[in-house]
Amino acid sequence: MSSFPEHANVVIVGVGGIVGASVAHHLIERGWDDIVGIDKSGIPTDIGSTSHASDFVFMTSHDYLSVWTAQYSVDFYDSMGHYARVGGLEVARTGDDAWLAEITRKVTSGKAFGTRATLVDAAFAKEKFPLLEEDMVAAALWDPDAGLVIPRSQTVAGKLVDQGEKTGKLRTFANTPATSLLIEGGRVKGVVTPRGTILADHVVVCAGLWGRLIAEMAGEDLPLMPVDHPLTFFGPFDEFAGTGKEIGYPLLRDQGNSAYMRDTGDPKTAEGGQIEWGYYETEEPRMCHPSEILEKEQSRLSPSQRDLDLEQVIGGLEKAIELTPILGELGYNESHSFNGLLQVHADGNASVGESQKARGLWYCVGIWVKDAPGYAKIVTDWMTDGRTSIDHSRIDFARFYPYQMKRDYIDPRCTEAALKIYFPAVHPREPYTKARNIRRSPFYEREKALGGYFMELGGWERAHGYAANEHLLEKYADRVPVRENEWDNRHFWRVSNAEQLAMSDDVGMINLSHFAIYDVTGPGHVALLEWLAAAKIGGDGQVGKGIYTHFLDDDGMVRSDLTIFRLADRCRIIDGADAGPRDFNYIKRMAADKGYDVTVTDETEAWVTLGVWGPNARENLKKVVENPEVLDRENFAFGTLKDIRIAGKDVLAFRISYVGEQGWELHMRYEDGLAVWDALREIGIMAVGVETYANSRRLEKSLRLQNADLLTQYNLYEADLARPKVKEADFRGKAKHLEYRARGHQPAMLCTLVMTENTDKTGVKRYPVGIMPVMDPETGETLVDELGRRSYTTSVVYGPTIGANIALAWLPWAQAQKGRRLAVEYFGETYPVEVAGVGYAPLYDPENLKPKS
Numbered sequence: 001m002s003s004f005p006e007h008a009n010v011v012i013v014g015v016g017g018i019v020g021a022s023v024a025h026h027l028i029e030r031g032w033d034d035i036v037g038i039d040k041s042g043i044p045t046d047i048g049s050t051s052h053a054s055d056f057v058f059m060t061s062h063d064y065l066s067v068w069t070a071q072y073s074v075d076f077y078d079s080m081g082h083y084a085r086v087g088g089l090e091v092a093r094t095g096d097d098a099w100l101a102e103i104t105r106k107v108t109s110g111k112a113f114g115t116r117a118t119l120v121d122a123a124f125a126k127e128k129f130p131l132l133e134e135d136m137v138a139a140a141l142w143d144p145d146a147g148l149v150i151p152r153s154q155t156v157a158g159k160l161v162d163q164g165e166k167t168g169k170l171r172t173f174a175n176t177p178a179t180s181l182l183i184e185g186g187r188v189k190g191v192v193t194p195r196g197t198i199l200a201d202h203v204v205v206c207a208g209l210w211g212r213l214i215a216e217m218a219g220e221d222l223p224l225m226p227v228d229h230p231l232t233f234f235g236p237f238d239e240f241a242g243t244g245k246e247i248g249y250p251l252l253r254d255q256g257n258s259a260y261m262r263d264t265g266d267p268k269t270a271e272g273g274q275i276e277w278g279y280y281e282t283e284e285p286r287m288c289h290p291s292e293i294l295e296k297e298q299s300r301l302s303p304s305q306r307d308l309d310l311e312q313v314i315g316g317l318e319k320a321i322e323l324t325p326i327l328g329e330l331g332y333n334e335s336h337s338f339n340g341l342l343q344v345h346a347d348g349n350a351s352v353g354e355s356q357k358a359r360g361l362w363y364c365v366g367i368w369v370k371d372a373p374g375y376a377k378i379v380t381d382w383m384t385d386g387r388t389s390i391d392h393s394r395i396d397f398a399r400f401y402p403y404q405m406k407r408d409y410i411d412p413r414c415t416e417a418a419l420k421i422y423f424p425a426v427h428p429r430e431p432y433t434k435a436r437n438i439r440r441s442p443f444y445e446r447e448k449a450l451g452g453y454f455m456e457l458g459g460w461e462r463a464h465g466y467a468a469n470e471h472l473l474e475k476y477a478d479r480v481p482v483r484e485n486e487w488d489n490r491h492f493w494r495v496s497n498a499e500q501l502a503m504s505d506d507v508g509m510i511n512l513s514h515f516a517i518y519d520v521t522g523p524g525h526v527a528l529l530e531w532l533a534a535a536k537i538g539g540d541g542q543v544g545k546g547i548y549t550h551f552l553d554d555d556g557m558v559r560s561d562l563t564i565f566r567l568a569d570r571c572r573i574i575d576g577a578d579a580g581p582r583d584f585n586y587i588k589r590m591a592a593d594k595g596y597d598v599t600v601t602d603e604t605e606a607w608v609t610l611g612v613w614g615p616n617a618r619e620n621l622k623k624v625v626e627n628p629e630v631l632d633r634e635n636f637a638f639g640t641l642k643d644i645r646i647a648g649k650d651v652l653a654f655r656i657s658y659v660g661e662q663g664w665e666l667h668m669r670y671e672d673g674l675a676v677w678d679a680l681r682e683i684g685i686m687a688v689g690v691e692t693y694a695n696s697r698r699l700e701k702s703l704r705l706q707n708a709d710l711l712t713q714y715n716l717y718e719a720d721l722a723r724p725k726v727k728e729a730d731f732r733g734k735a736k737h738l739e740y741r742a743r744g745h746q747p748a749m750l751c752t753l754v755m756t757e758n759t760d761k762t763g764v765k766r767y768p769v770g771i772m773p774v775m776d777p778e779t780g781e782t783l784v785d786e787l788g789r790r791s792y793t794t795s796v797v798y799g800p801t802i803g804a805n806i807a808l809a810w811l812p813w814a815q816a817q818k819g820r821r822l823a824v825e826y827f828g829e830t831y832p833v834e835v836a837g838v839g840y841a842p843l844y845d846p847e848n849l850k851p852k853s
Helices: 018-029 063-078 097-113 124-128 154-165 209-215 311-321 369-385 407-418 446-447 496-505 525-532 579-595 618-621 670-683 690-700 734-741
Strands: 007-015 033-040 088-093 118-120 137-143 145-150 170-172 179-183 187-193 196-205 224-235 251-254 259-263 276-279 338-345 351-354 361-365 452-457 460-468 508-511 516-523 546-552 558-566 571-575 599-602 609-615 639-644 649-655 663-669 748-754 794-797 805-811 821-826 829-837
Touching: 007 187, 018 033, 018 154, 018 361, 033 154, 033 196, 063 145, 063 369, 088 097, 088 124, 097 118, 097 137, 097 821, 118 516, 124 137, 179 196, 179 209, 196 209, 196 369, 209 224, 209 361, 224 311, 224 407, 224 663, 259 311, 259 361, 276 311, 311 338, 311 460, 338 407, 351 369, 351 508, 446 452, 446 460, 446 670, 460 496, 460 649, 460 690, 496 508, 496 690, 516 525, 525 571, 525 579, 546 639, 546 734, 558 579, 558 690, 571 579, 579 599, 609 670, 618 663, 649 670, 663 670, 690 794, 690 805, 748 821, 805 829
Parallel strands: 007 033, 007 196, 033 170, 088 251, 196 361
Antiparallel strands: 088 137, 118 137, 179 187, 187 196, 224 276, 224 338, 251 259, 259 276, 351 361, 452 460, 508 609, 516 571, 516 599, 546 558, 558 571, 609 663, 639 649, 649 663, 748 805, 748 829, 794 805, 821 829
């Protein structure tokens, strides 16, 4: 064994698991060297989740990133000769119409994201998996690319480490836990272990179940928790004796019962001659803080394998026996069965990316075997290039607010996530019910009194509509359809569409207190934002303006979409609640990296915002503003800022509109907000739910949402948001931005689609939510652009003013033509759509005359 090193370029904490081993491999592949891997126990791990994982891979889900990571991982395992592509079935039981709908939806998502999943009948499922009771099956999803990592992911981890060591670029040390991190000046400097201290420029935490304990060493936490996953074994099962196979039949998922099942192949293989049945508890999941995990010498099997009482899963098992009676015929292998710890995340996504507390400290935690090489690819590219080929906003550790890294948030949110690992189906608009009411605007009690229908974003309780306005449904009954299908109507309140129409007829106000707000001050504040933003920020002429702009990455792709207020002594960033923390951390990091003398301050909870909009907005606001003439069109130019006073309170007014109407955003101190709200209500201005702002009128106005429509796979010209002229000042991504500008045409364009017919085969009008593939109506094939990017809806909503379902989608150049007829698929049915606009093309007030009136 080599001597323990005093210095390394990179230290990987947890190199013995499949994630850490994959990261080591990918770092070497990208040219990194002088890498040291350490692990708490053996290498490969004999205590982590990798040591007991079921090791199967299903590709199809409703999230493109998870499909991408699974597809990449399958190709990676396959290239190593360690993947059995046996296929996988996911059944819907006879009579379970809800799960039949869910697997149909999954097939549709598979078509959007590029999997080969199809819907098959019970006879096909029985042929593939003879242990099924055919009459118990209504239909099934069949994924021919699903399969098993063989012989074990643990074996693959060991092989990757061995290969890395043979290159001379990796040294590993088993039984060497990290006991603390060296952090100086906000940068990681090394790792302390019982064997000594390793100074390092980069540390990658791949410690899985113990990842939070490493994060605590940096003064932060990761919003994830281990949970017991019951794994039971039955046998002997000799169907594949003498075949040498690690698995014989396809995988079987029975997610309507929150369970899966597979055989373990030839009895002579490592765990062969059995049936494995796994279950995810849907009522009382057994959560476990990493500090509660036993040490190796204290546990019967291993720290990540906890004792299982069969009574714990008897209800699910009895239901499983109905579908696959063999489970009741074979003997139960009690000594082999256990609760295997795996991790669930507070928002359903992994924690990947650089620490918020220490530069050079990276996390790659909360990842299952099926995605491990894919995530290793992402974090390695990110460390190497500063960006990734696929948008990573959903997994970026910088996405979390401080409150999301506290136990009173993490514990209940992770528990709720654990309840939904397999069942029930999660709706695209599904709200969390735990850890709510963390942030409330000063208007919250007023909104409750109006019967607000609350959802949450960024910790803020946001009313999407108000029961007090439901009298409007009678007035606008012919323009606000009833959503007969329960799925389409779930987590939606019809009154919000009526509120939008009423606002456009008169005036309304929308609570926008969810904005993330950051102040950038100091001598370099303008220069920093000039370098970050694609729009012009510098110059005296910009003071007093609100500047809508984007931050690009080095490849000229869109990473941020926000507004910058140029105030006399500072720049104020007005950002979305979802993207806000990432941008806050990004601005601070870029300031440090470029050496700008600035201070970046989080003002999110100090300020609140109301949007007052409608054709009568000016007329009504004049009634409460101390100097009403300031609101006159000739005195208050569109896109500018002015200080006004309402109800004796100072208000920063911004003449802008995200809802396509005349009006202003009113920004005020939190403590002043209620007085302003009450003053506006006293003159009769109606409260309008945020649904109008966030969804329905947004799409009628062709407005794009960061991390949904705007992604780092696409450039600003494809989004049709580039300025007519490229500013003279340098900015990040400018060289690539100019390169894209010089193209004859862009490979794709973000387009507006209108559904021209929405009646399903039962005669019910549908109002889609979620992802839909965009297809050639002749072939039924999903559109793919010249760079291999697939077309699917990124936003979809019913627009009550337009009177149609509207969607945004990236289309290949050849299909990005106004009037082009295409198709989308929703729950297995095809619906016609028409390209109503290429690029930025509002359907409502296309000349944008109303906001500037």
